[in-house]
Amino acid sequence: MKMSSRGLDSTTDSTSQFATIEKTEPSKRYTPPWTKPYIIGIGGFSGSGKTSISQKIILELNQPWTVLLLCDNFYKALTEEERKLALASQYDFDCPAAMDLELLVEKLDSLKRGKKTEIQIYSFSEHNRTEKLFTIYGANVIILEGIMALYDQRLLDMMDIKVFVDTDLDVCLARRLTRDILYRGRDLVGALQQWERFVKPNAVKHIYPTIRNADLVIPRGLDNTTAIDLLIQHVKKQLAVKSKLHIQRLEALGHNFQFNVQSCKNLHILPSTPHTRGIHSIILSKKTERTDFIFYFDRMSNLLIEMALDTLTNYTSVDIRCIKDYTYKGLKQTLEVIAVSVIRSGDCFMNSMKKSIPDIPIGKLLIQSDASTGEPHLHTESLPKREHLAKYILLDAQMIGGAGAIMAIQVLIDHKVKQEDIILVCYLLSEIAMRRLFRVFPEITVVVGKLSNSEEVDTTYNMEGFKDSDWPFLNRFIDSLYFGTD
Numbered sequence: 001m002k003m004s005s006r007g008l009d010s011t012t013d014s015t016s017q018f019a020t021i022e023k024t025e026p027s028k029r030y031t032p033p034w035t036k037p038y039i040i041g042i043g044g045f046s047g048s049g050k051t052s053i054s055q056k057i058i059l060e061l062n063q064p065w066t067v068l069l070l071c072d073n074f075y076k077a078l079t080e081e082e083r084k085l086a087l088a089s090q091y092d093f094d095c096p097a098a099m100d101l102e103l104l105v106e107k108l109d110s111l112k113r114g115k116k117t118e119i120q121i122y123s124f125s126e127h128n129r130t131e132k133l134f135t136i137y138g139a140n141v142i143i144l145e146g147i148m149a150l151y152d153q154r155l156l157d158m159m160d161i162k163v164f165v166d167t168d169l170d171v172c173l174a175r176r177l178t179r180d181i182l183y184r185g186r187d188l189v190g191a192l193q194q195w196e197r198f199v200k201p202n203a204v205k206h207i208y209p210t211i212r213n214a215d216l217v218i219p220r221g222l223d224n225t226t227a228i229d230l231l232i233q234h235v236k237k238q239l240a241v242k243s244k245l246h247i248q249r250l251e252a253l254g255h256n257f258q259f260n261v262q263s264c265k266n267l268h269i270l271p272s273t274p275h276t277r278g279i280h281s282i283i284l285s286k287k288t289e290r291t292d293f294i295f296y297f298d299r300m301s302n303l304l305i306e307m308a309l310d311t312l313t314n315y316t317s318v319d320i321r322c323i324k325d326y327t328y329k330g331l332k333q334t335l336e337v338i339a340v341s342v343i344r345s346g347d348c349f350m351n352s353m354k355k356s357i358p359d360i361p362i363g364k365l366l367i368q369s370d371a372s373t374g375e376p377h378l379h380t381e382s383l384p385k386r387e388h389l390a391k392y393i394l395l396d397a398q399m400i401g402g403a404g405a406i407m408a409i410q411v412l413i414d415h416k417v418k419q420e421d422i423i424l425v426c427y428l429l430s431e432i433a434m435r436r437l438f439r440v441f442p443e444i445t446v447v448v449g450k451l452s453n454s455e456e457v458d459t460t461y462n463m464e465g466f467k468d469s470d471w472p473f474l475n476r477f478i479d480s481l482y483f484g485t486d
């Protein structure tokens with residue numbers, strides 16, 4: 001195993017960089033974790049075990065949004081003539097010119113900047129790109145794997161660690177033959193001809209020299225468990241540093257930020273009346289029965305959804321002809337309204353949402369906190385596609401640290417939704433979460449059932465993580481909505 005000091009143990013560098021950011025611009029900056037994915041490049045000969053090692057890393061890292069990006073998807077589209085040669089095993093797929101490296105650089109750059117990126121899938125039996133698209137958004141870790149992964153300087157510059165899998169060429173041939181015949185629709189004679197004429201000479205000429213770009217060399221491929229474990233431990237350590245920095249940034253957001261609840265025109269808190277206090281009393285009580293909770297939470301969500309709809313100003317005048325030729329000067333919505341639920345607690349509002357706008361388009365986001373770091377992770381996003389402007393009502397029942405809500409809003413913004421078109425509806429919101437939200441997104445509108453201060457909620461929690469003292473009853477009831485248990 002060979003290691004250089006470049007890729008491994010760069011922990012101190014990233015920490016000091018963070019300190020500089022905080023010093024120059026105290027706590028205002030927020031960088032969503034997926035805009036800085038950790039990129040691992042894995043190069044080596046065909047059949048050396050690159051894909052198998054990548055799969056092992058994915059399994060062991062067990063990180064949401066780890067993406068395997070195959071260089072194989074970037075073979076250039078073939079002409080009819082070239083395709084005939086390829087089908088006869090007479091086409092050279094192993095020289096750098098066979099690959100669309102420009103496109104690969106463009107796509108990796110897009111992913112590195114946290115953009116939603118579409119990759120066309122390649123068919124080995126057709127020797128061509130298919131119509132099938134693979135969409136990647138919000139990757140935490142990207143593994144770029146392929147024979148040319150360590151070839152282009154622009155790709156190397158984007159990688160956090162570069163790995164070369166150094167397996168003996170004869171072993172590679174044996175493994176490649178079995179795989180290509182079994183899974184890639186090839187026959188023995190053609191596969192051997194291709195190997196002798198193109199694969200082997202190019203491996204020596206173009207691929208082996210890329211070993212010098214590697215931070216880590218893994219001899220014997222998948223069999224080298226020591227080297228693979230070392231790599232996995234290193235990546236885990238780097239990811240832990242990254243998520244610690246992210247949490248520190250998030251935590252800093254709420255501090256030293258003077259925020260006046262009374263004068264914020266974008267914050268709408270449900271007026272405290274005997275009626276609304278009566279509903280809070282039922283919802284917040286530990287003793288409330290499940291059926292009562294569901295009934296009164298539904299009442300509460302009706303009130304909050306009505307409030308949210310009242311904040312919309314995008315109306316145009318219309319003349320309504322009534323009976324006896326009376327004309328009513330009415331109003332009509334000019335923008336479509338879309339509901340986005342943060343699974344699962346946001347779903348508690350869905351009933352009321354559909355009662356107000358029956359055919360409302362619905363999007364879903366699944367954001368969960370990592371139990372050990374407290375860092376929120378985006379697991380699923382499905383948003384209705386819209387070319388035109390729309391208003392987005394984002395629904396989440398409770399917010400303590402605000403990290404999940406910040407991430408949810410950032411996802412909408414990444415989908416080209418403007419801050420001023422987002423209305424966040426939340427039943428319970430802690431003051432710290434509110435300060436963080438407005439610090440990062442001052443233009444959003446927030447509709448709240450009840451603002452909770454530190455007397456009601458222990459704000460020393462781990463961002464979105466819950467302690468026993470943090471509103472566990474609401475979680476219990478949200479669970480009961482789904483699973484029918486108390």
Ligand SMILES: Nc1ncnc2c1ncn2[C@@H]1O[C@H](COP(=O)(O)OP(=O)(O)O)[C@@H](O)[C@H]1O
Pocket residue numbers: 044045046047048049050051052053175176178179221222223
């Ligand atoms: N250490 C190993 N022992 C046995 N078979 C292996 C080993 N590593 C990989 N293989 C098999 O060899 C073939 C090629 O491995 P793969 O990971 O696809 O290589 P690459 O992506 O570098 O072309 C696959 O069928 C894989 O299952």
Ligand SMILES: O=c1ccn([C@@H]2O[C@H](COP(=O)(O)O)[C@@H](O)[C@H]2O)c(=O)[nH]1
Pocket residue numbers: 045046047050051072075086093094123124126127128146147176199
């Ligand atoms: O249409 C194609 C495209 C590529 N190849 C061969 O694939 C390997 C690279 O893939 P690995 O997964 O790294 O083995 C390359 O050596 C090409 O010869 C192909 O046969 N047909």
